[in-house]
Amino acid sequence: MLITNEQLKSLILKNGLIDEIGFSKIEEEAKNAGYTISETLVEKDIISDENLGILISDFLKYPFIILAKITISPDVFNIIPERMARRKKVIPFAKDATGVKLAMTDPSNKELIQMISKKIGLPATTYLATEQDISNALKIYREDLQDTFDQLIKSSEIPMSKIVDLLINYASQDKASDVHIEPQEKDSLVRFRIDGILHDVLSLPKSLHDQIITRIKILSRLRTDEHLSPQDGKMRVALEDEEIDIRVSILPVTEGEKAVLRLLSSKFRKFSLVDLGMNEKDLKKVTTAYGKSYGMILSTGPTGSGKTTSIYAIVKLLNTREKNITTIEDPAEYRIKGVNQINVNTKTNLTFANGLRSILRQDPNIIFVGEIRDSETAGIAVNASLTGHLVLSTLHTNDAATALPRLIDMNVEPFLVASTVNVIIAQRLVRKICEICRSTRTITKEDLLRNLPSEIINNYIGEKTTITIYQGNGCKICNATGYLGRIGVFEVLEVTKNIRDLITKRNDADVILQKAIEEGMTTMLDDGLEKVLKGLTTIEEVLRVTKIQNK
Known part of the structure; x- marks a missing residue:
């Protein structure tokens, strides 16, 4: 790194971007997620990647270049082999009789500069560029x-x-x-x-x-x-x-x-729940749930909705030396240091149910069951959570409320479901708008009414007749799609006393959902629309994954 964390802290505080407490939170989040402080500052929108580069270049007295704003000749770009450019994070962007100009993440690397000058037979002038800018340029010109x-x-x-x-x-x-x-x-x-x-x-x-x-x-x-x-x-x-x-x-x-x-x-192993897009209110509910030493945390959604990634993010937070964490998965997608991970093997009769029985004889504190697929697995998981274990698992249901009747359908007694489930996380993944080609557009209330119920629209825009939202125009970085990366839309159902009463009385999912909304639960649609207003995604994406119809 060009500057130390202390120097970076001094720069950020001096420019009034956040206070000392805010920076301490950034440091903690960076440590938990395995990111650098610079990456976390950009991820949290404290400062843009470009502005952070300008701050550092001014501090170090290096000229700064934004490769996204210039066109590089293929002859100049290919002065350095792409493999080397990618490994050393250096791109030649201009050349004339006086020499070649290099964009680098580390302009202080004299050995590399001398080697390039010797190879091309011209002096080199160095400019600071951000790592993200260089990665984007390598993608455009490859x-x-x-x-x-x-x-x-x-x-x-x-x-x-x-x-x-x-x-x-x-x-x-x-x-x-x-x-x-x-x-x-x-x-x-x-x-x-x-x-x-x-x-x-x-x-x-x-x-x-x-x-x-x-x-x-x-x-x-x-x-x-x-x-x-x-x-x-x-x-x-x-x-x-x-x-x-x-x-x-x-x-x-x-x-x-x-x-x-x-x-x-x-x-992708570095993702935390915040990185995945969970808001502060929902994060607090989940934190309370995994802070208990018993009970169940369920993550629900269709295949490819990020359920396992969310559970892994929780497992990483719980993974300390004083706890024994054991998982049974089909198969284990990522290796987590310090966690005992078991792969389901039908040939040896190592099913979720049989594996879970064996895990309970291994003195576990926390158990992650890849998926609750049948009555046997559901019964053992519920009993494990009753006997002082924290059990994490996934279910295939459309929303959070439906997970509760689903467990009852798997022959788990309603009073057991009510007393064991702490929280249910339902989620989908939406594509994020590409920040390189993002622009604004205005849509009318009538346009929104074609796809969304009027009460939801009124909650968000009130008496306004138009609203400004964002879209991606398409560029080389996002393969002309207008989207780059994904973010989660969540609903987190906390099992409160009122919800427990509804479960024990065998109320259906609609009644449970309504009560949860009355108690302040944010639905996936609401969470998605909040992300639309923040410019993170589009209405089309939210409608695609939530499949809401205006009835």
């Missing part, structure tokens, strides 16, 4: 995946290992969660799932498809001679800035074998 691939297959011997590495590298740079390699009738299609949406990124000759699948099988230690049965495996790939775990699924389809690679980046 070679197109299809062009890179076309060059690779021109060689006499096509390097399969390079092709697979190329796909994983590009997927990681694009922050894709999954890579789909699908055999078609005449070719093979590669698609990346970015922010929950699949994008076509590459078309391959059909003749190469089987060779790529074989290479993936070898890396995942799967049978290369098996083509008619599904296979599941995993591999670890070393990228420039991290080692990435990849879960592999091979499935025979009509045109051949389809592979799906789930990328489990260590960067």
Whole structure:
């Protein structure tokens, strides 16, 4: 780091961005999440990435450059090989007879500057640029995946290992969660799932498809001679800035074998509940719930809604040396140091229920059950939470209130559900508006009434006839989608005395939901609309994931 944390603190306080107490909170959050203080300041909107760069450059007396606001000639950009530029975080952005100008995250690196000057035979002038700005520039000016691939297959011997590495590298740079390699009738299609949406990124000759699948099988230690049965495996790939775990699924389809690679980046392990988008009021409810040494915390939502990530964020906060934490998952997605993680294995009859029974004989304080799928697992989990264990788990329900009748449907007595469940977190993931191309637009109340109930609109805009919201126009950074990254929309149902009474009387989910709203619960729709007004996401995204209809 160019400046120490103490110097950064002095700069932030001197400019009146936050006070001493506020900075202490930032330090604590950064430590818990595994981020730097600089990253946390930007994440919390205390200061923009650009303004933080300007503050540091003024303090260190280095000139500052914003690469997003200039156009770089390809000839200049390619003075330094992309691999080196990415590793050393340096980009040449201008060149003339007097020398070359370099944007760097560390302009004090004299050894690197001398090496570049010697290579090009010209003196180098250094400028400070932020790490995010350099990452964005590398993404804009990198070679197109299809062009890179076309060059690779021109060689006499096509390097399969390079092709697979190329796909994983590009997927990681694009922050894709999954890579789909699908055999078609005449070719093979590669698609990346970015922010929950699949994008076509590459078309391959059909003749190469089987060779790529074989290479993936070898890396995942799967049978290369098996083509008619599904296979599941995993591999670890070393990228420039991290080692990435990849879960592999091979499935025979009509045109051949389809592979799906789930990328489990260590960067996502750092997420805290605040990073995921939980507001202060809901966070307080969850903090109270996991502060107890007994009871259940349930996370609900469909597949891909971030349930497991939320539970992992809680597990990380609870993970101290004086506690024994054991999990049973199908499978364990991320390795958490200090936590005993068990994978479900149906071949050895290690199911959620059997695993949970064994865990209870291991003197646990906290238990995480990957998913409550059946009556047996539900019964054991509830009994565990009654006997002084804190149990965390997930359920597939549409909202928080529905989770309570669901447990009763699994033959758990209503009085047991009422006395064990502390809190239920329902969530969805919405795409965040790209900050690079974000702009405002005005919509009328009539436009809103087409999609939202009038009482909700009145709560938010009152008597106003128009409202200003944000949208992304689309740029190279966000692949012309207008969105970059995702954030959660939540509803947190705290099981209060009134809610317990409704559960024991077997009231349905609608009655429980209404009572929770009366007691101040923020629904997912309300939380989503608050994020729309803050400029974090769009109304279209909130409606897409909450599926609210104006009746």
